[in-house]
Amino acid sequence: MENAEETAPRRLRALPSRLINHVAMSANRLVDRALATTGSRRYDYALLAALEEFGPASQAALGRRTGIDRSDVVATVNELSARGLVERSPDPADRRRNVITVTAAGISHLALLDRLLSEVQDALLASLTTAEREQFVGLLTRVADGLAASPPARPPVHTPRP
Numbered sequence: 023m024e025n026a027e028e029t030a031p032r033r034l035r036a037l038p039s040r041l042i043n044h045v046a047m048s049a050n051r052l053v054d055r056a057l058a059t060t061g062s063r064r065y066d067y068a069l070l071a072a073l074e075e076f077g078p079a080s081q082a083a084l085g086r087r088t089g090i091d092r093s094d095v096v097a098t099v100n101e102l103s104a105r106g107l108v109e110r111s112p113d114p115a116d117r118r119r120n121v122i123t124v125t126a127a128g129i130s131h132l133a134l135l136d137r138l139l140s141e142v143q144d145a146l147l148a149s150l151t152t153a154e155r156e157q158f159v160g161l162l163t164r165v166a167d168g169l170a171a172s173p174p175a176r177p178p179v180h181t182p183r184p
Contacts, residue, residue, distance in 0.1 A: 049146050056138040060131070061105075065090055065098040067139070070107065070132040073124035080119050107131050 034040055057063055068088040073079065076087065085095040099122055102108040107128035113119040124132070147155050 045146075049142075052142045052146060053139065056142050057135065060134060060138070062131070062135060063098075065094060066102060066107075067132070067135050069095070069098055069102065069122075070124055070128055070135070073108065073122060074129060074132055078121045078123040080113060080121060082119070084122060102128065105131075 053064060057067065065088075068090060069084055072084055072087045079087065081095050081099060082092065084090070084099075085092045088095075090098070099108060099110060099120075103110050105127075107125055109123045109125055110120045111123070113121045147158065150158060
């Protein structure tokens with residue numbers, strides 16, 4: 023069976039943007055499958071992780087901290103609350119705002135998700151040594167941090183010659 027990467031044109035195989043996208047699509051599939059075994063999704067994991075690490079927060083703060091759109095935060099909090107993984111209560115400082123807190127069940131569920139995602143990372147990076155994995159994560163972090171600090175300029179628009 024031929025590997026699509028091996029048969030792709032050399033130009034394509036050398037494009038970091040294409041390689042990143044190819045790996046990201048595979049990673050997303052693996053993560054989605056693993057989380058689905060628990061009835062969870064990536065947003066569930068992100069919100070539970072943020073709440074466990076930083077403590078109770080408003081829905082708006084959760085959105086800013088995780089990069090999840092406000093309406094998606096609301097929907098995810100509703101689902102997590104229905105499952106008993108988070109609690110929503112009025113903010114004593116501003117009754118118009120809710121504060122979200124992770125429950126003991128949420129902490130247990132997050133531990134399960136952490137284990138599953140650790141297995142996914144192992145599968146995703148199976149072709150790398152431990153040192154290479156650390157280097158790879160470090161390089162990806164630098165790229166991500168660099169993009170966050172100064173987003174790339176818009177690429178030039180090609181206009182055909184008359």
